Amino acid sequence: MPVPLKQQIRVGAYILKQRLLGRGRYPLVLMLEPLFRCNLACPGCGKIDYPDAILNRRLSVEDCIRAVEDCPAPVVSIPGGEPLLHKEIGEIVAELVKRKRFVYLCTNALLLEKRLDLFEPSDYLTLSVHLDGLEAEHDVAVAQAGVFRRAVGAIQAARARGFRVTVNCTLFNTAAPEPTAAFFDFVSGLGVEGITVSPGYAYERAPDQAHFLSRRQTKELFREVFRLGRGRKWRFSQSSLFLDFLAGNQAYRCTPWSNPTRNIFGWQRPCYLLNEGYAGSFRELMEETDWEAYGTGRYEKCANCMVHCGYEGTAVADTVARPWKAAKVALFGIRTEGGMAPEIPLADQRPAEFVFESLVDRAVSDPRESESDKAGGPKTSDQAA
Numbered sequence: 001m002p003v004p005l006k007q008q009i010r011v012g013a014y015i016l017k018q019r020l021l022g023r024g025r026y027p028l029v030l031m032l033e034p035l036f037r038c039n040l041a042c043p044g045c046g047k048i049d050y051p052d053a054i055l056n057r058r059l060s061v062e063d064c065i066r067a068v069e070d071c072p073a074p075v076v077s078i079p080g081g082e083p084l085l086h087k088e089i090g091e092i093v094a095e096l097v098k099r100k101r102f103v104y105l106c107t108n109a110l111l112l113e114k115r116l117d118l119f120e121p122s123d124y125l126t127l128s129v130h131l132d133g134l135e136a137e138h139d140v141a142v143a144q145a146g147v148f149r150r151a152v153g154a155i156q157a158a159r160a161r162g163f164r165v166t167v168n169c170t171l172f173n174t175a176a177p178e179p180t181a182a183f184f185d186f187v188s189g190l191g192v193e194g195i196t197v198s199p200g201y202a203y204e205r206a207p208d209q210a211h212f213l214s215r216r217q218t219k220e221l222f223r224e225v226f227r228l229g230r231g232r233k234w235r236f237s238q239s240s241l242f243l244d245f246l247a248g249n250q251a252y253r254c255t256p257w258s259n260p261t262r263n264i265f266g267w268q269r270p271c272y273l274l275n276e277g278y279a280g281s282f283r284e285l286m287e288e289t290d291w292e293a294y295g296t297g298r299y300e301k302c303a304n305c306m307v308h309c310g311y312e313g314t315a316v317a318d319t320v321a322r323p324w325k326a327a328k329v330a331l332f333g334i335r336t337e338g339g340m341a342p343e344i345p346l347a348d349q350r351p352a353e354f355v356f357e358s359l360v361d362r363a364v365s366d367p368r369e370s371e372s373d374k375a376g377g378p379k380t381s382d383q384a385a
Contacts, residue, residue: 002195002235003237006123011075014028015317019320019321026072029313030260031079031309032059032077032078033047033080033262034059034083034264035055035057035082036264037080038081039111040144041143042141042142042143044200047079051360051364053364054264054360054364057264058087058264059262061088061091069099070282071282076103077103077106078093078106079106082108084111084115085111090115093125097122097124101124102126103125104126104166105126106168108151109129110150112127112158113154116157116158126164126165128168129166130168130169131148131151131167131187132171133169133175133179134148134179141170141172155167159190166196166237168195170197171197171198171200172199172200173217177224177228178228180225184225184234188232188234188235196237196238197246199213199246199307201273201307202301202305213304215305215306218246218304220248222248224336226243230333239312239315240319240326240334241316241319242308242311243329244329244335245306245314248341249341250315250318250341251342251344252318253344254271255317256274257285257286257291258313258314258316258317259272260285260286262282265359266280267280267282269285270294271294276353276359277355277359295310296344297344297348298348298350300349300352301352303349
């Protein structure tokens with residue numbers, strides 16, 4: 001089963017509780033970034049373009065525990081940077097597992113085999129290995145030869161040790177349906193628990209700006225891929241309605257508060273992908289961020305986004321509210337023919353604001369600002385969590 005039954009029950013019960021309490025905004029997955037430093041320099045990544053003064057910073061074990069205790073999300077994803085570069089990553093994961101959070105440790109796997117002894121297999125721990133296609137495609141995507149083979153070897157070693165392993169795949173406009181289907185076949189043959197797949201987000205600071213997908217391209221690509229996938233034994237670690245959304249069959253808006261981010265600067269506004277300021281606490285993030293200022297149709301930077309950290313929360317909430325919709329997709333498969341759901345109009349979106357440089361300058365000049373950049377990003381005081 002791609003997502004453990006224990007996790008499905010916990011998340012479903014958590015969402016029902018939030019609905020019964022009348023909460024419109026609540027976290028599902030905490031994105032916990034203990035560092036930005038990475039041992040790769042992928043051209044499509046916008047998370048590592050910082051000076052060394054920032055790349056050398058780390059969240060402490062205590063910082064990570066405090067973030068998890070402040071944010072009640074049942075799932076914690078630990079991306080980066082490369083979290084296995086953090087000297088205390090074993091202790092961080094152990095503390096979160098001790099608190100019965102479902103932890104997804106995201107890694108490019110270059111260090112995974114060497115660091116496996118830091119962890120214990122558990123229903124609460126999943127190793128999420130990043131692969132962006134078969135060997136040729138992946139090594140180009142990460143700009144380094146040999147990474148694919150090392151990652152596959154690490155997956156096999158982790159599986160042999162009894163760890164839950166998933167593969168996290170990002171697709172760009174260089175992806176073609178047939179090679180993508182062949183990649184899913186290959187990954188499924190490795191015996192991983194499932195695949196997490198998403199179109200790439202157009203980070204404004206990414207070195208390569210030419211290969212991000214538009215929303216229309218995303219929908220057409222996933223329709224072709226899912227058409228080829230009929231009858232194949234692919235398992236995705238995602239809700240069926242999110243996959244249906246990628247194929248253009250659901251008209252969803254993103255729920256950025258469902259995946260709040262805590263990193264070395266503080267609580268990032270408004271989401272994991274878009275950096276426009278920081279809050280000093282989880283409560284401040286949820287209550288004082290102007291969420292209505294962001295999202296496709298509202299903000300130029302969000303125009304083409306269909307990424308899982310913005311829309312998976314929407315799809316999961318819809319699954320709990322309308323389980324028959326998800327059951328229909330699970331039973332009959334994802335529709336790959338016919339008209340698509342209406343697209344969100346872009347005519348009234350506000351223009352992009354470019355504030356990244358000022359945020360970095362403040363963080364470098366005054367480390368105390370890293371916990372709360374009060375000036376960053378639009379916000380209001382009348383938003384309820």
